[in-house]
Amino acid sequence: MSEPLIFSFEPMHEILPRVRAALNGQGEAQLSVPNPDLDLQRFPGERTPQGIWRPLQAWLDLADRLECHLMTPVVRGERLELHLRRLPGASLHRRSKDQERYGADSxxxxxxxxxxxxxxxxxxxxxxxxxxxxxxxxxxxxxxxxxxxxxxxxxxxxxxxxxxxxxxxxxxxxxxxxxxxxxxxxxxxxxxxxxxxxxxxxxxxxxxxxxxxxxxxxxxxxxxxxxxxxxxxxxxxxxxxxxxxxxxxxxxxxxxxxxxxxxxxxxxxxxxxxxxxxxxxxxxxxxxxxxxxxxxxxxxxxxxxxxxxxxxxxxx
Structure with a gap:
């Protein structure tokens, strides 16, 4: 695993391609971002001494768009450590030759x-x-x-x-x-x-x-x-x-x-x-x-x- 991507004041249009590149290369990515719990009165995009404020939901949406799972974040004081991991697809619509698509054994x-x-x-x-x-x-x-x-x-x-x-x-x-x-x-x-x-x-x-x-x-x-x-x-x-x-x-x-x-x-x-x-x-x-x-x-x-x-x- 490479060093974590550290983001503070970078705009989202720079973050998105960098995280996507890390996922494409390794299947997972480590991020270090400002801890949103330090100031709950902010709006997304506001600048704080720690960096640009974004709620946890923004990182969940990022993970969803990049088709990966956001592991449970770890708080490190003023920073939040995020781990995104690509998972193999598992469709609920799979079925064997003799299996009903939505049957009891599906x-x-x-x-x-x-x-x-x-x-x-x-x-x-x-x-x-x-x-x-x-x-x-x-x-x-x-x-x-x-x-x-x-x-x-x-x-x-x-x-x-x-x-x-x-x-x-x-x-x-x-x-x-x-x-x-x-x-x-x-x-x-x-x-x-x-x-x-x-x-x-x-x-x-x-x-x-x-x-x-x-x-x-x-x-x-x-x-x-x-x-x-x-x-x-x-x-x-x-x-x-x-x-x-x-x-x-x-x-x-x-x-x-x-x-x-x-x-x-x-x-x-x-x-x-x-x-x-x-x-x-x-x-x-x-x-x-x-x-x-x-x-x-x-x-x-x-x-x-x-x-x-x-x-x-x-x-x-």
């Missing part, structure tokens, strides 16, 4: 999205906005192994709901059944919706499913509204805005074969959902960071009317 099952504090807080806030009544019917589209269903107990402790989860992976659904034996789960391809036996629901929930490859996104979205959402019902969707690599979240949606984030498709999908829902009488909230959460709730008009199923699902 890498995907290692992930618990509710360990992301922003997503957890956003989903709890979204569920609170929906104002579910005891006994409400809830459809989880692409439920997989059902981890997110524990949110219902957190948001509505003591409430009983009628929950139906659908997914194409039978092995993942078996995991969901062991976790939530009191709910109902069906093996069903969302592209085959509508399904008359499902009925209508007070809440349709779908986390990161509609953007999956092979999903007829626009048609499935409109089908859910037209055929499976009850009048006065609500919708919660999440759209991935990250990539998972070697146990870390890397910010930003990626197009196929793109190394860098490109948010064009994410923004296109989000605008389509938002425009369609607002046009037909829903109030729409958009929150999130690594996962964008869209919440659509009925908007009561001046006469007290709520959007009907037919008006919400018609048109474009």
């Amino acid at each position: 890498e995907f099952q290692r992930l618990d999205k509710l360990e992301d504090p922003i997503l957890l807080d956003d989903l709890l806030e979204a569920l609170a906005r929906v104002r579910l009544q005891p006994g409400a019917r809830i459809l989880d589209v692409g439920v997989n192994s059902g981890r997110e269903l524990q949110l219902l107990d957190l948001a509505y402790p003591g409430h009983d709901f009628q929950v139906v989860g659908i997914d194409v992976s039978e092995s993942a659904l078996q995991l969901a059944r062991t976790r939530f034996a009191h709910y109902s789960f069906r093996t069903l391809d969302v592209n085959n919706l509508p399904h008359a036996a499902l009925g209508r629901f007070d809440l349709v929930l779908s986390l990161g499913t509609l953007q999956s490859s092979g999903i007829e996104q626009d048609r499935v979205f409109r089908t859910l509204l037209r055929d499976h959402l009850s009048p006065g019902g609500a919708l919660i969707l999440s759209l991935p805005n990250c990539r998972l690599e070697a146990g870390r979240l890397s910010y930003g949606a990626r197009l196929l074969n793109f190394r860098r984030p490109d948010l064009s498709l994410l923004l296109k999908d989000l605008a389509l959902y938002r425009r369609h829902l607002q046009k037909h009488g829903f109030r729409v909230y958009v929150t999130g960071k690594y996962e964008i959460v869209l919440t659509a709730v009925p908007q009561v008009g001046p006469t007290g009317d709520q959007p009907t199923l037919e008006s919400a699902a018609s048109g474009s």
Whole structure:
């Protein structure tokens, strides 16, 4: 390992290429920078006696952009020692020849999205906005192994709901059944919706499913509204805005074969959902960071009317 890169008053446009060169050459880089804890009233870029002030978040963002992991920093008085290390990619989408991509034995099952504090807080806030009544019917589209269903107990402790989860992976659904034996789960391809036996629901929930490859996104979205959402019902969707690599979240949606984030498709999908829902009488909230959460709730008009199923699902 070479000597650490010592930065004090250098601007970020000089730091970025130097750190990138060190990573390209050795796969890791040591940095010594001013300790941001010494003055919490500063703004990024302000000069202090120790150098240019930058919060720890700036170095986390630098590590993310350079596709490496920031090891736990070490405080040395007025200096902060940072160690950035490149890690081999580890995709959650890998599968063997006989393995389901998101099945019970897949890498995907290692992930618990509710360990992301922003997503957890956003989903709890979204569920609170929906104002579910005891006994409400809830459809989880692409439920997989059902981890997110524990949110219902957190948001509505003591409430009983009628929950139906659908997914194409039978092995993942078996995991969901062991976790939530009191709910109902069906093996069903969302592209085959509508399904008359499902009925209508007070809440349709779908986390990161509609953007999956092979999903007829626009048609499935409109089908859910037209055929499976009850009048006065609500919708919660999440759209991935990250990539998972070697146990870390890397910010930003990626197009196929793109190394860098490109948010064009994410923004296109989000605008389509938002425009369609607002046009037909829903109030729409958009929150999130690594996962964008869209919440659509009925908007009561001046006469007290709520959007009907037919008006919400018609048109474009």
